[in-house]
Amino acid sequence: MALTKKKEITTNEFDQTIVGTSLTKEAWKRLKKNRMAVIGGVIVIIYSLVAIFADLLPLYPYDQAITSHRNLRPSLTKTAGELMLEQEMKNLFFQAWRQGRLVLTEEEDAQIEAWVAASKTNNVWDLVYERGTQALENGSFEWSASEQRRIDNILEDIETETLITINSVSAPVDGQMVNIEDMDYETLITLYASLIGSDYESVNQSMYNEVSATVTNELRANDSSLTGEDLTAAVEMEMDAMGEDAFQSRAIQNVIGYIEQLAERGASSDINTMITSGGAQLPYRGVFDLSNGLHVELEVSRMHDRRYICGTDYLGRDLLSRIIYGSQISIAIGLVGTITSIFIGILVGALAGYLGGKVDYYLMRFVDIMYGLPYMLLVIICMAIFGRNIINLFFALALVSWLTIARMVRGQIMSLKNQEYVEAARSMGVGTMSIIFRHMIPNSLSVIIVYSTIRIPAFIMQESFLSFLGLGVQAPYASWGSLIGDAVSSMALYPYKLIIPSIVMVIFLFSMNFLGDGLRDAFDPQSKNQL
């Protein structure tokens, strides 16, 4: 029965419009008065917007690893190059101090020894860097020839090293320029074959080999016990099951990568001459027509001009970008997990509560059994069996998380079942499903909403816990949990890697909890445990 939501305007005898205030509207009014909840809500919205529009933000790619930018500390003012230089000088000053060339006071020497013994490396570096730069300025210390050479090398790298980002590559097909991303499999393979001077068949074959190699690696990653014939058989099965379309889409990705590499190599000599002749101002955005017919749009920037507000990780990836892309996954898991669990929970709970009797009995015993199983273990087993990817993570978390909701909804429905308005509906001949969905669920929705806002942080925590254990999100993807998990091993040396994602996560969880609390108070004004 479609409920028409139409609301014609009614007026009383004084021409004042009369608008009904629904319970939801009143709850919303109360929520707006709760400052903590509003702040929480705003923060949650900001987080979600940032996560949704991460692709539009001026971020460095979250999976681009630059080897020379490993483990840079967060800095608002210094570029990556300056930080690299600083780090190199710290190392050199420390070596010089060991060799006795950098002379410090006796207390400082003792202090450094103590720090080294307690492995407080950062303190040591900071102190020798400070004293060393002072010594350089007043001339009491000079670099040795080899040290000077290393510093000069870094300085030169900073000047010259560039980063080429390919925006698009097109190639002529039947006299027209076509973007390679829009090409179908056969054209793409033909193009690549002609570029490397090979024929279609051999390229096609090598693509097949490559894809099966990746499949082999995936299988091995999921199940390390597979070897020899088993593995070959499993790979063949997997390749057969994959089908033509899936195979082609995988192969297309590989080929696009190769062609982009070719294009980059082709353009790099032109770019180098341009830079050495001083013809281009970096960062440079340009179009190149290569001799092999490719048409490349690319961007050249100085590699070491990058700024890392949150530092970089152990592979030289931008931590800020990883945190933001990680929040995409973390928040999505929270949402999807909650939504699926609500769906299953409402369905099971409503049926059990309304129908009662045997149905109720068996459904609830099933829930009891599921409750009895150690639930983290269940998720871990699930992940181990079905492989570690995000979809399976969603699935595994949702599988065990609907239990509480189902019980809650059942309780609600059972108490609503004997309400007079439900009896009234029954006496008017409203059908069972209609009663459940039009009367009972809307009336228990407030409880469900409150519970699910409180569930979202729990899901994020669980995902983080799994990722922390290495069972959750796999590289190159990141989530808050996996970032924290990665950072733990180098906690003493690079504490920022642990602290920044933790703070980001904690703020979100707190906001979500405050919002949930606020919602509960708003929907249930009589409850005594208000903030």
Next chain:
Amino acid sequence: MENKELILSVKDLRQHFPIDGGGLLKKTVGYVRAVDGISFDVYKGETVGIVGESGCGKSTTVRSIAQLYKPTTGQILFHGVDLCTADRDTLLRQRRNIQMIFQDPYASLDPRMTVRNIILEPLRIYNRRGLLEKKYTEEELDERVKDLMEKVGINKAFINRYPHEFSGGQRQRIGIARALALNPEIILADEPVSALDVSIQAQILNLISDIQKEMGVTFIFIAHDLGVIQHISHRVIVMYLGKIMEISSSDELYSNPLHPYTQALLSAAPIPDPKLERGRKRIVLEGDVPSPDKERHCCYFYDRCAKRMDKCSKCVPPMFDCGKDHKVACFLYDDHPVAEEASDKPTEGELKLKAKQERKHRNK
């Protein structure tokens, strides 16, 4: 009464609720005999009042008539159609003519629906299945809702409001409008005024009598309050422990109560005149209402009756016709002709339970 048209006839209605013995398997250990074999007729255009103390089965009776519970045994004949055995479709068709007004106006309206949707809900169901006189459009239905609101005395400008924005009396009016929406022949009013304060009670009662005069609806009206029943009913049924004690026209019953229980009940009603009230003689019954979970083969009032005789403990008294449409289930009047035989056959479930217990007993 002869020219009156019979529309509802209840025959030996029993409503037994199983008692779960707790434990894992939820065995049934007995039955609460909420309504235990009652029969009465309802004629078109009259108001039948049902009185009795709490737990005597008044509400269960009307809920069984409305088919909110499936009766254990017995027949509910509405225009000759047995509702208990009717299939879904017939039931839906018949239900249109049997609507309910509920006791608690705060609980009987869905708090998340507007007044429009509350009153529209029965209309929509029947309109969608084409069970109304014709297919109405949304606008026509809307008009009808507004008419109904006017009829029960609510400003139709409040159509988009929610129940919590109204007072108890207004809510009860909405409930009445909902019951009237389908133009039913009979309305079951389950203590419609007991949750309201006295001034509002009068308004609602007057509204109900107005509606009856205007639309010719038949009412079955439950109340605790003897005054309310006297005011509104044409005929009164007195119930005790799931049994009918006395049926009579209202004036006759109040002036000449026959059954000892009725006499006691009426003597408990205060008289709104201090002088008379001081002189009022109360018949105080001894003991409490016994538990309704036992099978009885005596008069149901035997334990507490001041005029009990040996005969009363032997078998259930039939209804004796004392003339003037006055029937009473008491052996004090056994010189009158029997109007209805009493039946105290146990129900199937009870027989099964008894057999089971006997088997257990024998095994021991």
